Amino acid sequence: MLEYPEIAVISRQLQKETAGKMVTAVLPPMKPHKFCWFNGDPAGYEAQLKGSRITAAEGFGIFVELVFDNGRRLCFNDGVNVRLTGGEKPPAACQLLIRLDDGTALAFTVAMYGGIYLHDGSYGDEYYVKSRAAEPPLSQAFSARYEKALGEAGPKLTAKAFLATEQRFPGIGNGVLQDILFRANIHPRRRLESLSGDEKAGLLAAVTSVLGEMETAGGRDTEKDIYGQPGGYRTIMSKNGMKSGCPACGGPIVKAAYLGGSVYYCPVCQPEKPEA
Template structure:
């Protein structure tokens, strides 16, 4: 990633080849993502014919001071760079940009300026994370006006730096990457500064000692001075620097110490645990590669040691099942959210639990419902007649008083319409039994007394005449109440006899087969 040393080298490159020259032609790429706040045509027209007075830098931003306003501003990011045709520029190169892609003119050029002295300079950005703006005064306009002090040009002295840290919170690595506090420092420079100062990347700013703050201030000055002095050439950095191990697929060793990575706040940092010791409260969300591989389990309140919680009772005491009841070992944490600490109520219930209940751990979820004791188990009389256990689901509907009266009437009339000797039939006896379970659904409608007598008379006459029973089909029409009052039992009997002698109506369709004389 282009950071302060690389951006400072790009500014020096422009000042070396472009000062005092006039822009003869400006070619702006039609990329509205990189060209921000202005159309490519307007930017191209505005830059043509202007004279370059100087190039200025603030953090990771460079703007060209022209002989008249507005001025172009360039914000550098991962793959941003200035390339001058025929000139050797910064030795920094993004790992995603090859040598062929840096050949001039590059296919990723966003703004190409052709000067009257024959020089051609282009701003390139393959990944399109950089921005080009046209501002009247970039130094007092956002986003440059929102930057903190420049880490190379405006770094305060040790006393001022210490006072500035007292109002900050969070990790020290996150503070170094905060452009509103310290502009120009990126990921690799931040890791290098913390390695030189021997400070852990997730060390809390509030927990830094005065000695650590002094080392941090010195490391920022020394790392940036050395990187800028060699124009961001990585090969000229001291071999003891951590940055030489960045970008490797497998992190190796430095001075016999293992290099590790840690991720927090969405960023990945490289550090050496044996050199950069961690002190202070742990930040949430941090996870080292060593902790992931080994499943390191520590309690946040025990300084990294496993905790063994001892309750009332001796460790040698055992229950009936042979399980220790006096000592409770805290289970090790796996990946993910740690288990919740049990309160006093759970501890008391664990201590007073019976030995028989110790071997089986309760399943997670809703506890089973307690069964109510039956009458037979309590030793009461009539245990066999106890009510059966109710089934789960909707309870049966309570019958109304009218249905109860109909059931009682049917039970009183059962001897008259039952089998021999006046005894009720088997089916009727079962229905009348109190032990028969009630049917689910709507109870049968109670028939009126007159209709029941008519049906009994009809069945008797049909059996005596041996006539063919009527087919199932449409039920007979119900007579009105006036006719029902005038009819007597004799009239109903005559009606049944006439119905028995009346021939059965023919079915629709094929005629019935003729019966033989035999």
């Protein structure tokens, strides 16, 4: 799933590889995916994009967006994967293919679910609007947003619910959340009312440090970039790191279902109940 590190990395890669190139063709879904959503009929995307040039690629919140010189924008999120290809046969499950004038193409596929939305800049989707308005996690303005959200959150809200639900912090999802909470030594089910002032400050520090490391490394090793390469950040609390055990205490990593997804944590380093 696209979260802050991948959005930052992929938007930069797309800027480097596609800015200035002209769209020569747009192919609609080759094998329609039940959980891939579009803004209108994807068969009509070509009429709106063919002959236009990509001027920029942007990343914000939970979206990556391509900007075209005719005023159109194409944004995608969640489980949408984009690959830069050399013009070879596209994947059988390709949901959208954009051919460019240098012979390359952008192939979009979907894992689980995601959206590929073409619009004119006035797209009013709630998640898009919130992502546009959100302060990036590594910006100077983010700490103020974090403190404001803490003040507004109910005391019984858990650490996972606070960081990764209700779009309080677009770009921070269930994926990056795991290592953030591990770095802060906070259990996913810990209630905010149980956190000390130092723990709340430590959680903010963990958000910025972990996301910064993930971005610098080219994303997480559980996700791939536009070249099909996994990121260089080795996740600890994930399916990839589970077999190795906790790097801090050597104990086993626990996987559990919580709030609509899996959480990974060390029960020793991240106790569910604070010490008396």
